[in-house]
Amino acid sequence: MLEKHVEAIGGQKANMEIKGIQMIxxxxxxxxxxxxxxxxKMAAPNKRVMAINVEGMGAIDQGTDGKVAxxxxxxxxxxxxxxxxxxxxxxxxxxxxxxxxPREEYTSAENVGVFTHDDVKVYKLKLVDSRGNHSEALYEVxxxxxxxxxxxxxxxxxxxxxxxxxxxxxxxxxxxxxxFQLEILSGQFGQTITFEKIVIDPEFDESxxxxxxxx
Numbered sequence: 520m521l522e523k524h525v526e527a528i529g530g531q532k533a534n535m536e537i538k539g540i541q542m543i544x545x546x547x548x549x550x551x552x553x554x555x556x557x558x559x560k561m562a563a564p565n566k567r568v569m570a571i572n573v574e575g576m577g578a579i580d581q582g583t584d585g586k587v588a589x590x591x592x593x594x595x596x597x598x599x600x601x602x603x604x605x606x607x608x609x610x611x612x613x614x615x616x617x618x619x620x621p622r623e624e625y626t627s628a629e630n631v632g633v634f635t636h637d638d639v640k641v642y643k644l645k646l647v648d649s650r651g652n653h654s655e656a657l658y659e660v661x662x663x664x665x666x667x668x669x670x671x672x673x674x675x676x677x678x679x680x681x682x683x684x685x686x687x688x689x690x691x692x693x694x695x696x697x698x699f700q701l702e703i704l705s706g707q708f709g710q711t712i713t714f715e716k717i718v719i720d721p722e723f724d725e726s727x728x729x730x731x732x733x734x
Contacts, residue, residue, distance in 0.1 A: 520642050520658050521621035521628055527663035528688075529695035531619040537692060538563050538615075541721045544699075544714035546571065557712060560721075566728040567613035583610045584728045598731050611650065624648055636666055647674075655679075664688055664696075681705040692719045 525531055539562040547554040555573045560566075568582030577595025582588065588601040588609040601609060617624050627647040634643050634657070641657040648654070653674045657667040666686075669679040684702035691697050701712040 520630060520644060520663070521625065523663035524658055524665055525619050525621065527659075527696070528618065529690075529693065533693055533695050534619040535616055537695065537719055539720050539723055540691075540697075541716075541718040541723075542714050543716045543718075544712060546710055546712045548708060548710040550708065560723060560727055561613070561615055562723055562728065563615040565610060565613040565615060567615075568728055580731060581609075582728065582730075583613050584730065585610060585613065587730060589730050600730070608650070633660060639666070641666060691717050 525534075528534065539560070541561075542557075542559040544557050545554065546557050553573060553576075555571060557572075558570045560568050565585040566583065568580070571579040571581075571594075573579060573594040579591040579594050580598045581590040583606075588606040589598045590601055590609070591598045600606075614620075614624075621628075625646050625648050627645075629645040631643050631645055634641055636657050640660040642660055644656045644658065646654045646656055653671045653676075655669045655671075656665060658665055664685070667682065667684045669682040671678075672680050682704045685698040685700075686702065687699040688696045689699050697717055699714045699717070703710050703712065
């Protein structure tokens with residue numbers, strides 16, 4: 520099923536021809552009355568920066584140049600360097616080609632059956648990734664597209680620490696597809712991220728992925 524998903528989003532070869540992506544859009548957290556803009560820049564092999572502007576509160580910056588990682592703890596405050604596991608996790612999460620390398624990304628994948636999600640038949644897979652994180656993922660039976668992934672703190676957990684729905688897949692480069700909307704539930708808080716534009720291989724400056732000057 521994982522290999523079918525890779526083909527559904529355009530195949531490994533076509534995806535690995537892309538060297539960089541910029542995703543521009545908005546986010547909304549209705550329950551908290553928050554919203555704003557989001558700008559994500561990603562480049563191979565593992566560079567990623569995310570700039571979020573929270574209306575009325577200020578900016579949140581998060582990123583990695585593939586060697587070090589940083590984040591803003593609260594909107595409007597200066598970013599700080601991450602260390603240890605937190606830094607390693609952010610750098611690993613920035614792997615540009617992770618979504619088309621499932622055999623490297625996951626150490627275990629168990630298909631536990633066919634279910635219905637949003638009136639669509641889906642396979643449910645129990646996954647364990649290379650860092651030992653446990654999740655359940657729903658893939659459309661017909662198309663192979665990933666529709667939802669839910670993470671657990673441990674394999675025995677009966678509740679999820681975070682869940683993401685992947686909606687509105689569109690072609691961005693030939694047969695390569697990405698979701699233009701994410702519905703994220705973390706704890707009691709939900710947010711919707713909607714991308715208005717996804718640019719393939721933009722002309723990034725080297726400074727785009729450098730740690731902020733204050734660090």
